[in-house]
Amino acid sequence: MRPTPVTAAVRVRRAEVSDLDDLVALEESSFAQDRLSRAQYRKHLDSESALVLVASANHRRFLGTAVVFFRKGSTIARLYSLASSPQAQGKGVGTALVEASEEAARARGCRALRLEVRKDNATAIRLYERLGYTRIGEYAKYYADGADAFRFEKQL
Numbered sequence: 832m833r834p835t836p837v838t839a840a841v842r843v844r845r846a847e848v849s850d851l852d853d854l855v856a857l858e859e860s861s862f863a864q865d866r867l868s869r870a871q872y873r874k875h876l877d878s879e880s881a882l883v884l885v886a887s888a889n890h891r892r893f894l895g896t897a898v899v900f901f902r903k904g905s906t907i908a909r910l911y912s913l914a915s916s917p918q919a920q921g922k923g924v925g926t927a928l929v930e931a932s933e934e935a936a937r938a939r940g941c942r943a944l945r946l947e948v949r950k951d952n953a954t955a956i957r958l959y960e961r962l963g964y965t966r967i968g969e970y971a972k973y974y975a976d977g978a979d980a981f982r983f984e985k986q987l
């Protein structure tokens with residue numbers, strides 16, 4: 832019998848105001864710059880053009896987050912941010928969040944999901960490639976510290 836994948840236990844839900852402390856703390860531990868502020872998260876929670884997702888599992892209610900942006904009249908959604916809690920990494924949380932983002936984009940009639948990732952972020956790049964994302968371009972000096980980005984896309 833095949834073992835049950837850990838992802839089966841990861842649940843993804845919409846973020847709520849009560850998640851703000853966890854969202855901000857994870858943002859601070861995950862990214863050195865280009866961070867979303869508490870006010871920005873607060874705004875995105877109520878925005879029609881944003882979706883903030885939170886992963887939980889069993890008794891732990893906050894293991895990671897994904898932020899997806901939509902634009903009126905566009906069928907391309909954007910995975911703006913993805914992070915899992917340091918102690919939860921390598922257990923399928925990131926995968927579950929990306930898959931839930933795709934599902935949400937599909938439900939809104941989008942035909943593709945796009946994202947940018949630092950060229951030196953091998954872990955994230957491996958995850959996106961494993962999930963079927965392909966490189967469609969790059970941006971020089973995309974991040975505040977001057978790092979370059981790859982652009983990835985997946986047809987939904």
Ligand SMILES: CC(C)(COP(=O)(O)OP(=O)(O)OC[C@H]1O[C@@H](n2cnc3c(N)ncnc32)[C@H](O)[C@@H]1OP(=O)(O)O)[C@@H](O)C(=O)NCCC(=O)NCCS
Binds near residue numbers: 837862895
């Ligand atoms: C990138 C990031 C979101 C990945 O999150 P994660 O929760 O570790 O992702 P997953 O666990 O789904 O996948 C990571 C690896 O663990 C493996 N994995 C998943 N479930 C597993 C399990 N049950 N047992 C063993 N390995 C497992 C996956 O196969 C994957 O390996 P691969 O990508 O080399 O194929 C996380 O490292 C992170 O938050 N990094 C800091 C912020 C960041 O860089 N975000 C991305 C910005 S674009």
